[in-house]
Amino acid sequence: MRRWRSAATALVAAVAACVAGCAAPAGSTGVAVRAHSAQEAGAAPSAPSAPSGTPGPSGPGTATPSVSASLSPSPSPKALGPGEGSLTVLAPRGYAEYGGYDPAVNWVKGFESESGCKVNLRYPPAPAEMDAMARRVPYDAIAAPPDVAGRLVAERRAAPINTSLLTHYDDIPEWLRELRPAAPGDGAEHEVYGVPYLWGWYATLTTGDVRGLDAASLYKEPGAVTLPDGPLSIADAALALRLTRPSLGVGDPFALTPDQLDAAVALLAERRAEHTYWEELIEPLQGLAGGAARLARTVPYQQDLLRRAGRKVRAVQDGETTGWVDNWMLAARPASPNCAYRWLDWIGGKDAQRQAAEWTGLAPANEKACTGRAARVCYAYRMTDTGWLKKVRFAVRPSRACGEDGGCTDYTEWVTRWRDLVAG
Template identity: 45%
Template sequence: MRRTHVVAAVSAVALLAAACAGRPAPVTEVVAPGTSVAAATASRSAGPSPSSTGPTPAPIASLGPGEGTVSVVAIDGYAEWGGVDPKVKWVGAFEKETGCKVSLRYYDPRQEEKPGDFPPSSFDVISATPEVGGRLMNEGKAAPLNTALLHGYDKLPKRLRTLPSVTRDGRTYGVPYVWATNEVLYDTGEVSPGGLESLFEDKGPVLLRDRPLSLADAALVLRAGGAKIKDPFDLTDAQLDAAAELFTSGKKGRHVFWRDPVEVVQGFATGSVRLAQATPYHLDVLRRGHKPVSALTDRPVTGWADAWMVSAQAAHPSCAYKWLGFTMSADVQRRAAAWTGLAPANPGACTGAARRICADYHAGTSRAFRGVYFAVRPEAYDKWVDRWSRIVA
C-alpha cells in the first residue's frame, strides 16, 4: 500500500511532535541486553509455516520455575529495554524478577502478513493487533490460555477480556494490553462538522488512518443512513463495496492517509488538514500545543485492543506465562501507556505517568467503552485488504 505523506513539520511543530512521540520508527530486530543477535535470530525458521499447526492444544495446567529464557515478538514501543531512551525500560525488570532472559524482536503491525508468517516455533509470546491475533487463532498458531495461572487477570475489564479478538469457541487466547478509540478531530476555526459522516463529505482535506479496518468507520456511516449493519466489522460484499465507495467518491485528493501518529499533529499544526480520524491522545497533545482542535462526541465509534498471545509451540511456556503476568501488571501497563499514548487495559495503571492518558480515554470509568465497536479480524479480511489497496493506490 502506498503511504500518503503529510506536509513536513516546520519548527513550530517540533514541540508538538515531541509531545506526541511514543514510538520511534519501526525496526526489524532488537535484542535485549545479555542476548546475542545470533541467539535471537537462530530461532527463526527459514520459511513460512503451514496454514494450520494441527489440533488446538489444551491450555497448560501448571507452571514450572521457568526455562531461563523467553522469545518475545513485540510491536515497537510495547516492550522497552532502554534502547531508545535509557529512562524507558521495563524488560530488564522482568529478567531480574523472573530469571527469564528476554530475546526481543520488534515487528511493524502495518505489514501484518509478516508476523502472521512467523512460524509458531520461532517465538514464545507476541503482542498482537486484532488483525494479527485473528490470523494466529485462525491458523492454530496461538495457544489457548489457562487464565487461572495469571494472578490478577480477573481485575481486567470484562469487556476487554471477552472481546472476539482474544477469544474463540469459549477459550481465551490473549491478555489485553493497551486499547484506543478512533475519534473525529476537527479544526474549530475551519469547520463545524455534523457527525462521523463529515469524514466523507467534500470538505477536505481529511486525514484518515491507513488501515483496512478503517472501512468499519464508513460502515457506521452507512448504518446511520439506514443500512442493516449490526457489526461494522462484519459486512456483506455489497456493504463492503458501499463502504469503500465513501472513500473514493467526491473530490479527488480530499482524503490523505496517515500511519505515523505524529502526522496527525503535523497536519493540524500546519493547517494542512481540517478533519482527521485520530485518538483522544492526539486531541490532548494538540490542545496542550494551543491548537484550536476539538472532537466530536457522537457515538458509536470504532476502537481496537492489542493483546499478548502465547505461541501454540512455545518452547518456554513457563517464562511465557511469567511474561503475560508481568505485562498485565499495573506498573508495566502504566509505563506502556505513558510511552505509547494508548490506554492501559489494567485500570490500576491509571496513576502517575499514565493518569493523563487514562483521563483522555476515560479509562477505568463507566464511559470508557460506551458506544465502542472494538475491532476484530473480519472473516473476509483479504477482501478488506483488497478494497483498501484500491482506495490508497
C-alpha cells in the first residue's frame, strides 16, 4: 500500500509532476494548507475521507466544554489534579494528527496512552472559518492563529496559563515565549495566554532573475504574482511602503493608521489584475513549478521543496518580512482543565513537535524537535539565525489600541478592505 510519509513528500511529488506538465487540479495530492490571516502561510494536510474527530468516550462522567460568554476567565491552577477523562481540541487539520490520513502520522495516540485523557478533535470545515468556529464550538484547548488569538484575549475568552505546570515550556526559545498573542493594549501584557506551537515567515520566491527585485516588486513588477489570501497580507504591502513611500512613516506593519492602511491597499490594487490569491500550499507551488506565477509570496520551506523536485527558484532579499506564530490556548473556562494542561505540555514536547514540523512543513517552537526530517524544516526557517529573526515582524491581530495614543485601524477594517480588494 502506498503511503505518504509526510505532507512535504506529497508536495515534492506534486511539484515534480508540475515540472513535467502541471495539469493536476489544486489540492489533488490531498494536502491542504491554509493561508493564515496572520495567517500566514501555514501548512495543514487535508484528509477528505477522515473523520472529524478521534473516536472517544462521550458517555456519563465525561466533561462537556461550553462556549463561554463569561468575562471572568478561570484563574490559573496552582497544581494539576486528576484528569477528567477527555478533552475537546479545536485545531486546523494537520495540527493534531491521530492517523486518520496516514496511520504512521499520529501524535495524539501517545498523549492519550500517557495521560488517560481521550482527545475529541474538532476541525474547521475550511481554513477561513477558524474564527467563526471558535465562537460557536465548545472546546478546552485551541491552536489559534494570530487573528483568532488576539480576539480571544481581547474578549477575555482565553484563560491565562500557569507555565510552571508545563515541563517543556522552557525548551521554547525566549524570543518565541516573549511574543504575545495579542496587540499591546489588548490585555496580554502581564499574563501568558499562549504556548507557541508552529510558526513561520514569508519569503518572496521567483523562477527568474532576482537582480533588481525587492519587497516592492510583488506589487510593482509586471507579470503573474500569487499572494496569501488573508487580510494580514496587507502588512506585507505596508512593509513595502517603507521603500516606496517612506514619508508615511510605517513602523509596525500590523499597526497602521487610516492613511497607512489606505496606502497599503492602494499598493496592492495597482496590479490587481495580475494577482491571484492562494489558500492552499499546493497553489503557489504549482504556480512556480508550472510557470503560471513569476513571483510568489509563500513560506521558505517551499524553496527547498521546489529544488528537491528539480525546479530552480530563488528568494528575493526582502530585508524585513512578516511572520506568525500559532499558539495553543485554553478556553476561558475549560471543562477539562487538567487534561487541557496535560495536552499543552505534551504538544510542546520534542517528539510531538518534530512530527508536527515534518508533517506541516512549519517550524517547531521547541528547538529540540529539529532532528530527523524536521531538521530540514528548521534550517529553511533559519531557526537559529537570531540576526535574521529580529527582522521578522510577527503578526498580531490589528487593534485600535496601538501606541500611546491609539488611533490605528482594527482588524475588522482590514477584513473589509481585503474583501473589497479581492472581490474587485
